[in-house]
Amino acid sequence: MNGRSEIPATTDLQAANCIDYGKQCSRKGYFISRKAAVLIAVVYICSLVLTGLLVFYCVPRSSSSKLQASDTNLARTFRMRPQVTLPYQKTHSSNRLTTHTIPTHYRIQLVPFIMEDNFTTSGEVWITLKCLEAADNITLNINDIEVQESSVKVTQLHPKKDLSIQVVDHVYNTDAQTYSSILDQQLMPGGQYELYIKFMGHINDHLQGFYRSSYFDPETGQKRWLASTQFSPTDARRAFPCFDEPAFKARFTVSLARSANLSSLSNMPLNFTEPMSEIPGWEWDHYNETVPMSTYLVAFIISDLHSLDATMTNLSISEDSFRFTVWAREFALPQTSYAARIGPRILHYLETYFNIPFPLPKQDMVALPDFGFSAMENWGLITFRESALLYDANISTEVNKERVAEVVSHELAHQWFGNLVTPWWWNDLWLKEGFATFIGYQGLHHVEPSWRNKDQFIRDHLQEVLMLDALESSHPISVPVQHTDQIREIFDRVSYCKGASVIRMMNHFLGEETFKRGLTNYLEVHKFSNARQDDLWQQLTLQAHQDGSLPLHMTVKEIMDTWTLQTGYPVVTVTRNYLNVSAYISQERFLLSSNTITNATWWVPLTFTTQEAPDFNMTQPQLWLENVQSTVVEGLPGNTSWVLFNVHETGFYRVNYDHANWRLLISSFQQLPDVTRAQLLDDSLNLALSGRLEYRIAMDLTSQLITDVEYLPWSAALTALEHLDTMLALTPAYGNFKHIVLALLDKVYNSLQFEDRALDSHLDLLNRAQVLSWACRLDHEFCVWNAKNKYRRWMTQELEERETGPISPNQKEVVYCTAIKHGGADVWNFAWKKYQLSNVGSDKEHLLEALGCSREPWILNRYLSWITSNSSGIRKQDGARVFVTVANNVVGHSLAFNFLRDNWDALQSYYGVAFSSISRMVSAIATYMNTPLQLSQLEKLQDENADKLGTTTQSFKQAIEVVRANVQWMANSYNEVNDWLESYSKSHYL
Structure with a gap:
């Protein structure tokens, strides 16, 4: 519910005038002559020009304090954006806020009701504003919030006496998700104001904004309820009225009401608690004021969760004043x-890394029991899906352990890249997510160096993303x-x-020390403020x-503009001249469909050995x-020695060679490092997939794995072979494919054998699993x-509910799926019961995925039907996981497509x-599609829902392109x- 989302009624003449000027109108108005209107317009335009000059020359431009300077920096950048006279005018192309006012502080008081018959929030917010340009309105974001219009107050703040400004109207724009207070006078540039709003919100079950979650006490x-937040990217506006764009940084002072038997958390430490006089048995938790931050990083939780104090060692902040709690x-x-x-x-490593x-x-x-993402980097209050934070050595797999470490490191890296320095706008989302991914791997390597995560990257x-x-x-x-869907x-x-990959490439061509010093300079210059990618490029260039x-x-x-501002990446083709020991190097965009011609070029760092x-x-x-498109390299070896480009795959590109190379x-495959073998396998199979390399070369290279036992080459090969597995699954060629891959795996x-061993390394455990x-x-x-056999013994043994008997943690995925694939309803039902009883998030995910391995269509159809039911036991966060595992099942694929088609609206x-x-x-539904009929069915599904694709628009484009390429592959390859x-099978007697 968006409050009053309709535009207030107007007279016909008022409406006509509004149409002429492209504006929306308030209720009140009067008639004037045309000459008077022209005169008023001229005066108004002149006043705007004068106001602009006053703002430009009068607003402060510097401050000795970085925290105080953030408002000025914000104002300077905002003036670069054209001012829209009426920000509440409806538009479908953009729902950006205008910038005549900016927030500097929020005081938020929320009373959340978390009970079966009432999931609402009563809230109040006081927003301190700075006016940058004259305007007769204050416009900010709301969504699923009902404003109590009679409560709205605007006050001009003065050192001696505050002045009240009358609010004459309230305007809502559902598409832009905004609310505007229309004022009886202009706000003055340089003035300080306070906006007060009382409102009612909803604690929803969509895992966004301020939402509810629950779990059962074992x-x-x-059933125990809790409420938490997920504001990124544009859902703080669901919890309280706010300027919900990342550039509008402000300080926040949060107060949360709660029942005395619950506790609360927010970004900052608790200041004090006091009884709530309005509701007996309730208390107010008042939190310290935050540093300047974006709305999407604000967070609060009300729950009965329990805590564990983390051991603090060697932090630059003393243990007495700093707390790390899980x-x-x-x-x-x-x-x-x-x-x-x-x-x-x-955390300590990252302090040292960034200095x-x-x-x-x-x-x-x-x-949290229910969470849409893996985790969210809210400043000082990071929230996680349970499987991304919890690890039980007796139940969780080695893959789960690695995931926990990776996600924790990723989110802690965000505390600098994203929180301390925030992208101005979401077009530079990568500026925080790419860095958190790359820097997160540095932190992961610090705590688990034996895992070789820098190679696993x-x-x-x-x-993966190539x-x-x-x-x-x-x-x-x-x-x-511009729009929230985009x-x-x-x-x-x-x-x-x-x-993350182009950042890794940049780290290599600049060198580690230059890269780190440049990052530190960038963070210091822009801390507690916002930045664009050009700001980063500037600091790195100066340091380099x-x-x-x-x-x-x-x-x-x-x-870097060639890597961040244009789509795709190049394939670098190395054509050797064996007579004059040189090579012709050329680049072109690598596309899955090789018959598309583009002229794109990149700055490509070339390494070779x-x-x-x-x-x-x-x-x-x-x-x-x-x-440029090409160059020549001199001084290469003769025709009996190979050359290899893109050493350690540090560049974000593929490499193709002439057949002789x-x-x-x-011929030298087994003598190359395992990272290089992985690179060659991935490049060759994908070059063949796109038609740029003969399959016999790629398959001859893959056949070299018959003597390989290392994780990285096998991981690359098996991932690339997934395409062949799905394309051949329903063809006569699949029998030979199975026999050959099994021979290579022998x-x-x-x-490795089936059982874990005491001396297994981390990579051994990962390798065995795949x-x-x-x-x-x-x-x-x-x-x-x-x-x-292991699954059957598990079913027949009398075990505690959390135990899996003969199944070790790292065997779970394969044992669960294989047994269910070859079993009947009793096997499936046993796994479903275990899913319902499990207390470990990662184990629940393994069971959900395995339940989609059944080959019984009726079981799979029933399973799919449960993902749209709140009472089925499948949490909303896991619905896509269930669907994908069924779609990836050759028996379940068509069932999944039909379910998606028939239940789109639901x-x-x-x-x-x-x-x-x-x-x-x-x-996921594109996986097995490779016929013209299937392509037409997918296109029809898109066309039938063209007006309601929403955030799936890009996914449909990509899925259709994949299926077209699959159809082309079947015809050409x-x-x-x-x-x-057939030839390999005959020659090797398979």
Whole structure:
């Protein structure tokens, strides 16, 4: 409910005048002559010009205090944006606020009611404002909030006596999600004002804004309610009226009312608690004032969660004045110990890395039963999905442990990149998410150096996003967005993974020390304020020129704009001249469909090594493709030695070679480092997928894995082979494909075996998990037998509910899925019961995914029907997980498509627009589609819902492009792959 969302009624003549001037009108008006109107217009225009001059010359431009300067910096930048006379005019192209007033402080008082028959909030907000340009209105954001209009007051603040300003009307714009107080006089530039609003809000169940969550006490069976916030990117406006854009930084003083048996949390430490006179048994929690921050980082929680004090060691802030605390449900609290152990260590490392102390007096990390994202970096109060923070060594897998460490490090990195310095607008979302992803891996490496996460980054992020960014329907890292739907759509792998990957590339071509000093300078200059990517480029260029790590004729902006402002990435083709020992190097955009021609070029840092003098440790480029299509490299070895470009895959691009060099690399494959083997496998299979390389070369290279037992090459290969697995699944070629992949897996399977071993490394555990998953999927006899046997023993043994008996944590995924795939309803029902009883978030996720492995259509259809039911036991946060696992099942794929088509409106209503749930579903249905009929069905689904795609618009474009490429692949490459599979099978007697 948006309060009064309609525009107030007007007379016909008033309406006509409004149409003429493109404005909306208030109720009150009077008639004037045309001459008088022209005279008034001339005077008004002159007054605007005079006001602009006064603002420009009178508003302060500097301050000795960085915190005080933030308002001035905000004002200076805001003047660059054209002023819209009436900000409450409805528009569908943009719902940005105008900037004639900016907030400097909020005082917020909320009384949330968290009970079965009343999920509402009674609230009051006092907003201190600075006027930058004359206007007769104050416009800010609201959504799902009802303003008590009679309460709205505007006061001009004076040192001697405050003056009241009359509010004459209230205007709402549903599309822009704004409310405007229309005033009886102009606000004066330079003046200080206070806006007071009393309002009613809703504690919703869409996991956005101020929302409700619940869990069951395992001892009493009682349902316990709690309320928490998720404001990023544009949902603070659901909790209180505010200027809900990242550039409107202000200080916040929060007061929360609660029942005495609950507790509350907010960004800052609690100042004091007092009884609430209005409601017996309730109390007010009053929190200290925050530092300047954006609305999307404000957070509060009211719950009965329990806490664990984290051990503080070697922090630059003394233990007496700083607290690091982890929160969870009482019966899940022991699972916080790992996060509590690594969190303070990562925080201290990041203080050292940035050379900037953490600016707040406390840090809370909270595991919530329901959460839309993995986590959210609210300043001083980070919130997590339970599976992203909780870890139980007896139940959780090694993958889960790594995920907890990665997410904790990512969110703590945000405390500097995103919180201390915030992007001006969401087009530079990557400026915080890309950095948090990249810097998070540095923190992760600090606490778990044996995991080789810097090498894993290549598999987890770089190669992962290269596939997505090969689509024409991808988008630039820095992408123009205006509407909230557009903003939500860019929370994707391009912003996170590609952003992190080009930052990693920049780190290598600048050098680690230059990179770190440049980041520190950037953060110091813009701390407690906002920045654009050009501000970062400036500081890095200054440092690079000072250090001599970048030639003076080059700037970071010139280089990086080619990576952040245009879509896609290049494939660098190396064509050797073996007679004069040189190579012709060219670049073109890499696209999944190779028949698309573009003229895009990039500044490409080129590193290379040779068989004669191999060096796999180089970081900085030996030469550049300086935004040109080609160059020539001299001095390469003769025709019996390979050359390899993009050493350690530090650059965000693929490399193709002439056939002779590919053959030389194939012959030396086992002598290359495992990271390089992973790079060659990923490049070759994707080059073949796009038609740029013959499949026989890519498959000959892949066949070299028959003697390989290392995690990184196998991870790259199995990920790339997913495409062949889905394209061939329903074709005659699939039998040969299965036999060949099983033959290639034989050595690594026998090396790892089914059971975990005491001396296994972290990478051994990860490798075993992926190898067993593929082996059982392809019906490896002993793998399937082991999985079914362990599951059956689990079913028949008398165990405590939390125990899995013969199934070790790292076997769970493969055992659960394989047993359910080969079992009946009894096997499925047993897993469902275990899901309902489990107290470990990660284990619940494994069970949900495994339940989608069934080959019984009726079970899968029933399972899908549960994802739109609040009473099914599947939390809203997990609905997309269920859908995707069914869609990735060759039996369930068509069922998933039909369900999406037949329940589109119900899904939109149930999941809302806040998160990527439905977008993930749309992406998943493209998996097995490779026929013209399936393409037409997907296009029809898009067309039938064209007016209500919302945040799935981009996902549909990408899914349709993928299916078109699949259809093209079947026409152009299927026979080539089938011939290779048949030839290999015959020659190896498979």
